[in-house]
Amino acid sequence: MRFSYLAAALLEASVAFAAPSQESHALEERSSSRPKHPAHPFHPGHHFPDSPKRTKTCTVKTHGKGKDDSNYILEAIKKCNNGGRVVFSKKTTYVVATALDLTFLKHVDLDIQGTIKFSNDTDYWQKNAFKQIYQNATTFFQLGGTDVNVYGGGTLDGNGQVWYDLYAKDIYILRPILFGTIGLHGGVISDIKLRYSPQWYNFVANSTNVVFSNIDIEGDSINANPAKNTDGWDTYRSSNIVIQNSHINNGDDCVSFKPNSTDIVVQNLICNGSHGISVGSLGQYKGQVDIVKNVYVYNISMSNASDGARIKVWPGISSAFSGDLQGGGGLGQVSNITYDTMQVSNVDYAVEITQCYGQKNLTLCNQYPSSLVIKDVVIKHFRGTTSKKYDPIVGYLVCSSPSVCSNILIEDVVVTSPKGMNSWTCGNVPGASGMVNCTTST
Ligand SMILES: *[C@@H]1O[C@H](CO)[C@@H](O)[C@H](O)[C@H]1NC(C)=O
Ligand SMILES: *[C@@H]1O[C@H](CO)[C@@H](O)[C@H](O)[C@H]1NC(C)=O
Ligand SMILES: *[C@@H]1O[C@H](CO)[C@@H](O)[C@H](O)[C@H]1NC(C)=O
Ligand SMILES: *[C@@H]1O[C@H](CO)[C@@H](O)[C@H](O)[C@H]1NC(C)=O
Ligand SMILES: *[C@@H]1O[C@H](CO)[C@@H](O)[C@H](O)[C@H]1NC(C)=O
Ligand SMILES: *[C@@H]1O[C@H](CO)[C@@H](O)[C@H](O)[C@H]1NC(C)=O
Ligand SMILES: *[C@@H]1O[C@H](CO)[C@@H](O)[C@H](O)[C@H]1NC(C)=O
Ligand SMILES: *[C@@H]1O[C@H](CO)[C@@H](O)[C@H](O)[C@H]1NC(C)=O
Ligand SMILES: *[C@@H]1O[C@H](CO)[C@@H](O)[C@H](O)[C@H]1NC(C)=O
Ligand SMILES: *[C@@H]1O[C@H](CO)[C@@H](O)[C@H](O)[C@H]1NC(C)=O
DSSP: OHHHHHHHHHHHHHHHHHSTTOHHHHHHHHHHSOOOOOOOSOOOSSOOOOOOOOOEEEEOOOOOTTOBOHHHHHHHHHHHTTTEEEEEOTTOEEEEOSOEEEEEEEEEEEEEOSEEEEOOOHHHHHHHSEEOOGGGOEESEEEEEEEEEEESSOEEEOOHHHHHHHHHHOTTSOOOBSEEEEEEEEEEEEEEEEEOOSSOSEEEESOEEEEEEEEEEEOOOSSSSOOOSOOSEEEESEEEEEEEEEEEEOSSOSEEEOSSEEEEEEEEEEEESSOOEEEEEESOSTTOEEEEEEEEEEEEEEEEEEEEEEEEEOOSSOEEEETTEEEOOOEEEEEEEEEEEEEEEEEEEEEEEESOTTOOOHHHHHHSOOEEEEEEEEEEEEEEEEOSTTTTEEEEEEOSOGGGEEEEEEEEEEEEOTTSOOEEEEESOTTGGGTSEEEEEO
16 A cells, blocks of 8 residues: 555656646646656666657547446557557446457557456356466466557456455366466556456566566455465566566565576565565476576565565476476476565565475485576575564575585575574585575485
């Protein structure tokens, strides 16, 4: 909540700077000018393409009375594609009850000032949401193409409660992801609120050169059926991606780097209630090669979470973690990963590295070391306190063999448990005892 006020204040401020002496002009500007969100302070290293000014505007109509507005949305987008701006009006709720394939977008802005609410027809969405194959993921819509900006201060509402309730009865239902960025090359997604996603909030796949900035994520179940797997972002087969200046209140990974996520910067996030900023899980699919490299995670506030920094890799042998989560035996590499500056509060582990994900039998895990190598990892400048859960342990560094884990550096991590201790569990991580207090070993 606090963040929304801050965002509103910043928006106000930027408008004021744009037109300091012309108030009426400033009001108009607020609804029509594209906000600027450069990658800052870190940048993944590749140039982000320019996005030319849009020259026409199309306003999306609405049927009202809870009727499906998809036809109006498609109509406006088609009309304004190739150089225009599509406006979803303020104080208006648009209902989407049809899966929208928006992968044809080109040089277009979606100025979402109102609310877009996805219908609660779970049968329809299970049949028609876009299948993204990886981990059985499906999305309400898929947004892709080239040079697309999304902004406006509005809301996308996934109507999650019906899904949380259904999932409690059947874990095999396919719950759509709220925001599917699929095959997008060049774009800034900013200044929107994402609410009540049925599962992950963002899936970014087959995409390059995309910045996410000032995204506000929140939504929980109102009853005992939990909102499960509500990751903030999952990146997959994507490169040159920035996720920054956002507030995430969720119940699973705040950000997760799935297979083939490269050249990624995540910075200035406030995460609450999550499973941390996670590499993986990787190596889930036998024989497949998963690569995650060149990732910089900077200035994260992590509260009420299972982890701060986390790298999770499946062992070299397949196993079943639970009915809908099983795997192991994959190949590949995690390399050049930096976690720089994190403030933790009430997190179970400040740092967790495992190559035995999904396997409770460590003996078995060490017998079949992971075929997915972890190397060149820097974790530095962490402060704060952990939760009671593993007190006095504050961190967990366990690989399946020293031969598949190298150059892992822990530096200036000053984190204590509620009892004031700073013990770590270490196993098969070369040099660990020189960097942290390894009091338990596996
Ligand atoms: C689904 O939404 C409709 C309105 O669009 C509402 O009448 C109905 O009660 C909702 N069903 C559930 C299960 O929430
Ligand atoms: C990404 O691109 C590949 C290759 O074109 C395609 O097979 C796949 O379905 C696309 N989508 C995702 C989510 O991987
Ligand atoms: C995908 O769904 C199938 C069928 O429900 C299930 O057997 C499998 O475990 C699921 N896979 C994943 C990775 O969730
Ligand atoms: C760190 O992120 C917070 C928002 O979570 C922001 O207020 C602060 O300015 C950032 N600090 C730096 C040094 O970038
Ligand atoms: C953090 O999450 C907890 C629930 O897990 C909630 O009670 C609290 O209000 C959240 N904090 C903020 C600042 O939103
Ligand atoms: C990931 O990249 C590796 C190496 O280029 C490739 O072998 C593998 O098929 C890719 N995986 C996916 C899911 O795209
Ligand atoms: C490591 O990743 C950072 C970005 O996080 C990048 O700037 C740097 O060039 C990468 N190093 C190598 C050797 O690729
Ligand atoms: C952590 O959760 C508690 C309650 O569960 C809440 O009071 C607190 O505000 C949360 N911390 C942050 C920083 O959100
Ligand atoms: C764990 O794995 C080892 C080695 O394969 C095996 O001997 C042992 O029985 C397993 N323990 C359990 C509890 O399954
Ligand atoms: C290990 O613990 C001792 C005693 O609590 C402390 O003095 C020392 O700084 C710790 N070392 C590290 C690397 O945290």
